[in-house]
Amino acid sequence: MEIFNSILTWVMKKRIHDIDLFMKYPHDVQEELRISLLNRATKTEYGIKNGFESIKSVDEYRRNVPIVTYEELYPYIKKLMEGHQNVLWPSEVRWFAKSSGTTNSRSKFIPVSPEALEDCHYKGGKDLLSIYVNNYPDTKMFTGKNLVIGGSQQVNQFDKNAKSYYGDVSAVLIKNLPFWAQMVRTPSLDIALMDEWEEKIEKMAHFTADENVTSISGVPTWTIVLLERILEIKGVNSILDVWPNLEAFIHGAVAFQPYRQLFKSLIPSEKMRYMETYNASEGFFGIQDQTDSTEMLLMLDYGIYYEFIPVEEWEKDHPKTLSLEEVEVGKNYAIVISTNAGLWRYKIGDTVRFTSVNPYRIKISGRTKHFINAFGEELIIENAEEAIAIACERTDAEMENFTAGPKYLESGSKGCHEWIIEFNKSPDDIDRFKQLLDEKLREINSDYDAKRHKDLALTAPIIHQVPKGTFYNWMKSRGKLGGQNKVPRLANNREYLDHLLSVLA
Numbered sequence: 001m002e003i004f005n006s007i008l009t010w011v012m013k014k015r016i017h018d019i020d021l022f023m024k025y026p027h028d029v030q031e032e033l034r035i036s037l038l039n040r041a042t043k044t045e046y047g048i049k050n051g052f053e054s055i056k057s058v059d060e061y062r063r064n065v066p067i068v069t070y071e072e073l074y075p076y077i078k079k080l081m082e083g084h085q086n087v088l089w090p091s092e093v094r095w096f097a098k099s100s101g102t103t104n105s106r107s108k109f110i111p112v113s114p115e116a117l118e119d120c121h122y123k124g125g126k127d128l129l130s131i132y133v134n135n136y137p138d139t140k141m142f143t144g145k146n147l148v149i150g151g152s153q154q155v156n157q158f159d160k161n162a163k164s165y166y167g168d169v170s171a172v173l174i175k176n177l178p179f180w181a182q183m184v185r186t187p188s189l190d191i192a193l194m195d196e197w198e199e200k201i202e203k204m205a206h207f208t209a210d211e212n213v214t215s216i217s218g219v220p221t222w223t224i225v226l227l228e229r230i231l232e233i234k235g236v237n238s239i240l241d242v243w244p245n246l247e248a249f250i251h252g253a254v255a256f257q258p259y260r261q262l263f264k265s266l267i268p269s270e271k272m273r274y275m276e277t278y279n280a281s282e283g284f285f286g287i288q289d290q291t292d293s294t295e296m297l298l299m300l301d302y303g304i305y306y307e308f309i310p311v312e313e314w315e316k317d318h319p320k321t322l323s324l325e326e327v328e329v330g331k332n333y334a335i336v337i338s339t340n341a342g343l344w345r346y347k348i349g350d351t352v353r354f355t356s357v358n359p360y361r362i363k364i365s366g367r368t369k370h371f372i373n374a375f376g377e378e379l380i381i382e383n384a385e386e387a388i389a390i391a392c393e394r395t396d397a398e399m400e401n402f403t404a405g406p407k408y409l410e411s412g413s414k415g416c417h418e419w420i421i422e423f424n425k426s427p428d429d430i431d432r433f434k435q436l437l438d439e440k441l442r443e444i445n446s447d448y449d450a451k452r453h454k455d456l457a458l459t460a461p462i463i464h465q466v467p468k469g470t471f472y473n474w475m476k477s478r479g480k481l482g483g484q485n486k487v488p489r490l491a492n493n494r495e496y497l498d499h500l501l502s503v504l505a
Helices: 002-013 016-024 026-040 045-049 058-064 070-081 114-135 169-175 179-183 197-208 220-234 257-266 381-394 430-444 446-455 470-477 495-504
Strands: 095-099 108-112 145-148 153-155 165-167 213-218 248-251 273-280 283-288 296-298 304-310 332-339 346-357 360-367 398-407 416-425 462-466
Touching: 016 026, 016 114, 026 058, 026 304, 026 332, 045 070, 070 095, 070 108, 095 169, 108 114, 108 169, 114 169, 114 248, 114 273, 114 283, 165 169, 197 220, 213 220, 220 248, 220 257, 220 398, 257 381, 257 398, 257 416, 273 296, 283 332, 360 381, 381 398, 381 430, 398 470, 398 495, 416 470, 416 495, 430 446, 430 462, 462 495, 470 495
Parallel strands: 095 165, 145 213, 213 248, 248 273, 416 462
Antiparallel strands: 095 108, 153 165, 273 283, 283 296, 296 360, 304 332, 332 346, 346 360, 398 416
16 A cells, blocks of 8 residues: 555646646636636537627626526526436536525536536646645545445436436546546445435444544534534544544645634544545635645636625626736625536636635635525625634634524614524533623624624624534435535524524424
8 A cells, every 4th residue: 555655646746737738727727717718618519609609708608698696597407307418518518516505595516518527627636746746745545435425316306217326526537537546535325325314324333333444524513513423423522532643634625714723633643634525515715725724726627617796796687707917806706607417607606705816715714605694794604613713712612504684673672682502522611602602703703793882783693502413414314414415604584593492492
């Protein structure tokens, strides 16, 4: 395995030169990509309808091609799922990434073309390994297995001839991995692609507990569930007693900062490395490329052309978009993508904040539909996660999950924010925790601070501390266990709060 580790490390490092090129010439790379995507798709149904062949400039692209949501693109996707081809993209589309989302109970099915699979998702996977081995040349990652906590894969019920398939994006990737990647991952395919989540976690725990796991890839929330079950099975307090050679956790989907302390207690090693990625059903967007910062490098040569909607345009029917060269550091933007799977000017629902424009680095700041603005406070997920992480750190707490929403103004009382929080380790003083949470939110969000000034429009937050397992059971009751499913952090209504509180009653 040492020789295998050396060979793979050498191979992975070779990609760094290409990454340096798009960092040096970002605008040229993106413009060439836009032209190439349009040229490839001129004869598709969508390309003909929107006049791709006549588009010669960015301005013409913005005028001719509408910005769309999933609902607006769905009639074309439905055709693909029924077996029609050359609808959105010229290549044959046989795979669909199922994304349940958190704002809508209806599942989304995102087309995954051969180009998206190879030149985006897999390229992103190889690049994150390239960046990792370049940053840590002493790595022994490839001497053991990578534990992948993925989703499930099913036959696509919409295609009567059963020639296409759908599943969580992680399952689609696992199913199509090249042989060398299958050699270094665990658990076995039959377990990795199981549909029943609780049985899957149990089998995963027993199967991997005796493997030499050197790295883990997954969503923090569901990774915690697996690690805690393995500790129970083995009767130990540290994952290092199970996997002494574990060196890296590659994570994404939700912000890691609120979970950092919990992971440190599960994996008590200063040598443990954490690496953030931004990988969604629609594509692979970003990779943490520095050892001393969690900012992510925006990956510009994956067959994705980017546009960005400024915050003041989010709710407009025809929002103005900015190209990469027009964005500014520190501002929030909603992402619009055009891809090599046929998603044209597609709003993915995520928002990012640029931390650098040379090179282009980002942080995920939230969702266009996940915020609290019931009183003009404009609280976004990034604010909430930063504040809760500080409050946990200063009260020696470990947070497992949370959600928050507004408590509306009523006759004789003012409004506030209401939080439901599940701790793995409770704060040493819950009142102090609430104070710190509130103070940090006021510090980082001037709109929230203005509404909290002298309790003008908002009073201090209400916090419900709930028993361990509450969010797991709630997600289970909603049919959203495992895979890509995420606990909704914020809502501008009481949908999640009231449902959770009714479950607890």
